[in-house]
Amino acid sequence: MKKSLKVTDILALGFMTFAFFLGAGNIIFPPQAGQLAGENLVPAMLGFLSTGVSLPLIAIIAVAVAGGWEGMTKDLPSRVATFLAVMIFIVIGPAFAAPRAGLVAYEMGVKPFIADAGQLSLTIFSIVFFAIALFLSRSRGNLVDMVGKFLTPILFVALIMLAVSVVINPQDAIEAAKGDYIDMPFIKGFVEGYNTLDAVAALLFGMVIVDAVRSKGVSDEAATRKYLVMAGLIAAAGLAFVYISLFYLGATSVNIAAGASNGGDILAIYVAALFGPAGQIMLSLIVLLACLTTVVGLISACSEYFSSLTRWSYEKWVVLLSVTCCVVANVGLNQLIVLSLPALFALYPIAMALVILTFIRKWLPNPQMSYRVVMIVALSFSMIDAAKVSGFDVSAFRVLPLFDYGMAWLMPTFVALVITCFVGAKKAAAQQASQTA
Template identity: 65%
Template sequence: MTFAFFLGAGNIIFPPLAGFLAGEHTMSAMFGFLITAVGLPLIGIIAVAVAGGGWKGLTRDLPASVATLMAVLIFIIIGPAFAAPRAGLVAYEMGFKPFLGDVGQFELTIFSIIFFAVAMFFSLSQGKLIDTIGKLLTPALFAALAILAIAVVVNPQGDIVAAQGAYVDQAFTTGFLEGYNTMDTFAALMFGMLIVDVIRKKGITDQAKTCQYLIYAGVIAAAGLAFVYVSLFYLGATATGVAAGATNGGAILSAYVMALFGPAGQIILSTIIVLACLTTVIGLVSACSDYFSTLTKITYRQWVVILSIACAVVANVGLNQLIAISVPVLFALYPVAIALIALTFLRRFMPNPALAYRVVLGVSLVFALFDAAKVAGVDVSALKVLPLFNYGMAWLLPTVVALVAVRFAGESKGDSSHA
C-alpha cells in the first residue's frame, strides 16, 4: 500500500525525461535523483516512526500554531492544490487522451469528475485501505511495471548519447533537484501518519511494534520505487531511436512503449498510469481528510467529499500551468521538510531542542525562499555569492551551520532535552 501511495504521476513522468537528457551521465543523474526521490522519503517514514508516529511528535518542539500551519501548507500542496490534481491530469493525458484523438476541455472535465469520484469512493472506506490498495491495485500495478522494465532491458530502443542542458556539467545536482518534483518527502511525513492509523486499525497498539511495521513498510516501498526509477531512467537514456525531440517524460514513455509493444503497449501504459495515479490520489485524499478532520468539526468522510471535488476543479487548470506554479513552492518548502527530518534524528543531541527547531527551520526557510525566487523568475542575481546558489541549493550550507551552532547553544533553564 505504501509503495502504491508513493508511486504516482511525477514518479513515472520525471525519470524518463531525466534519463533522456542525462544520456551518458545517466548514472550520476540517477544517483542524485534516487537520494531525493527514494532515500529522503524512506528517512522521512523512519523519522515519523522515531518521533512516535505523528506530526505532533515530529514538531513537538515548535509552537503549536507554527506546527499546524506547516502541516496545513504541506497538506494543501500534496492534496487539492498540486499533487492530487496533477495525478488526475497525468492519468487523463497519458491514460485516456491517446485513445480519443481530438479532445478538448469538455472531455477533461468529464474525466476529472469520474476519476476523482472513483478516488473518493475508495477513500471513504478508510479502514479497508490496505485491503483495497495493498491486495488489489498494487499487484496489478507492479506486474505491469515489471513487464515494461524487463522489455526495456531486453530490447532497448536506441543508443545512449551525449548529455544535454544542465546534465552536461551538473548531472548529479540536476538529478537531485529533479527528485523534488515527486513531492515524496512531503508525502512521507503525511503518509507516515496515515500508515500508523492503518496499523492501529489492525489491532497493533504497541509503540515499538508500530514503529517496526512502519519502517518495514518504508523499506518495501523504497525498494519498489528504486526498481521503477532505475528502469525508467534506463528507458529514457535508450529512447533516442524512438523519441527524438520529445519535451516531456510522458511523450518519451508513450513513444517507447508503442515501439516495444505496438498498440497493445498503449493499453499496458494506460493501465500503469491510471492505477499509479489513482492509488496516489486515494492516499493523498485519505491523508488530508484524516488530518483536517482532527482540526475541524467536519468529519473524515465529509472532508473526503470536499477534497475530491476541489481536486477535480483544480485538475481542469492544465498540466503545464500546474507544474509551473508548483515548482517554486517546492523549492521553498522542501528544504524545510529535509531540515525537520534531520532534526528528528539529531534532537537528543540538542541541549535546547525548542531553540534548535526554531533556528534551523527558520534558516532553512529563509535561504530556500531565495532558491524559490530564482526558480520563479525573480532577479536575485545579487545573491549569487551564496555557496551552491547556482545549483539551486543555497539553503544547504546555512542549514548545516545552524545545526552545528544549535548543538552548542546554551541549555534551556528546564533542560527540555529530558522532557
C-alpha cells in the first residue's frame, strides 16, 4: 500500500477541497457585501473571511484532530449525534445547498443566453446538470482526478483572470458604507459569511476528503490527518483569494451596478463592463464549474454518510439525492434562499460550538457535561436568531448582546462553556476523590 502522496496528488486534493467549498453562495454574496461595505471594506471583509475561510479551515482541522465526525461527537448521546449529522446533511444536501447551487448555475450561467427562459428551460437544465453531477459523484475512486486535476484548474484560471482585471481596471471609486456596515462592519460581514454554509459543510466534507486520500492507497491515520489539514490549507488560500477579489469588485461597483438587486447581478454587470459579451461567457464558465464541483462534493458527502446508516449502497444514495436535488431546484432561486436563511442561522452556531469543544476537549474536566450543556445553549439561542430572520417577533430578547446582528447565541454559549468548566471541575474532583477512597 502506498504510504504517502506525491506533490501533484496533494495539490489535486487541495484543489478538490477548494472546489467543493466554492459554490453558489461564495460567488453571489461577497460582491453585494462589498458594495454595501464601501469605505469599511476591510473590516467587513475580515468578518466575512472569518466565517467564510477561517471557520471552514478550523473545522477541517477539528475533523482531523478528532478523527472524523464520530470522534467529534463521541461525548454526545449517539442518537443526538446521528440526528445532528442527518439534519446538517439534509440542509447542505438535497434541501437547500445543492439545489441552490444548481439554481445559481442556471440563473447566471445559462438563463442570460435564453431568449424566453421559463419553467421548461429550468427543468431541462436541472435534469442535465444533476445528471452530470450524478455521474461524477458515482466515481468515488476517481473523484480527486476528475475534480482536482481537471475541473478546478479551469475554474481557478478563470477566477484569476477576473481578479486581475478588477484590480487593474476598477469600474468605480469606493464610496461610503451603507446600512449595518456603517457602525459594525466586522459583525455584519461575519454574519453574511453564514450564507456560504462552508463551516457547516466542512464538518462533513472531511469524510469525502478522507475517502479520497484512502483511495490513493494511504491507510495510516496520522498521514490521513496530515493530508486532510494540507487540503484544508490549500482550499482556505483559494477561498481567501476569491473573496478578497469579489469584495473589491463589489466595493468598486456602486455606480455601474446601482440598480442590481443581488450579488449575482452586480457580478454580471461588472463582468459585462470589463469584457463585453465575452465576459458573460467567462462568467458562465466560472459559475457553472463552481456550482457543479460543489454539488458533486455535497452529493458525495451525503451519500457516503447515509450509506453508512442504511443498507442502501453509496451508488443508490447518489441516484436518489441527485433526483431529489433536481426536483427541489425547480422551486426557484428566490424561494429557496428565503427558506434556507432560518436553517443557516440555526446550524452555524451549533457547528461553531462543536468545533470549539473539539479543540479544548482535553482540558475539559467533564467533557460529556460540557458538550451537552454548551450544545443545548447554542441550539436554544440560535433558534432565536432563526426565528428573527423568519419574520417572527422576538423583540423580547433584544436585551441579549449582538441580538440586532443575528448573533444572540454568542454570549450565552460562551458563558455556558465557562460555567461548565468550573462546575465540571468540582464534579470531576469529587468523583476522583470517591474513587481514591
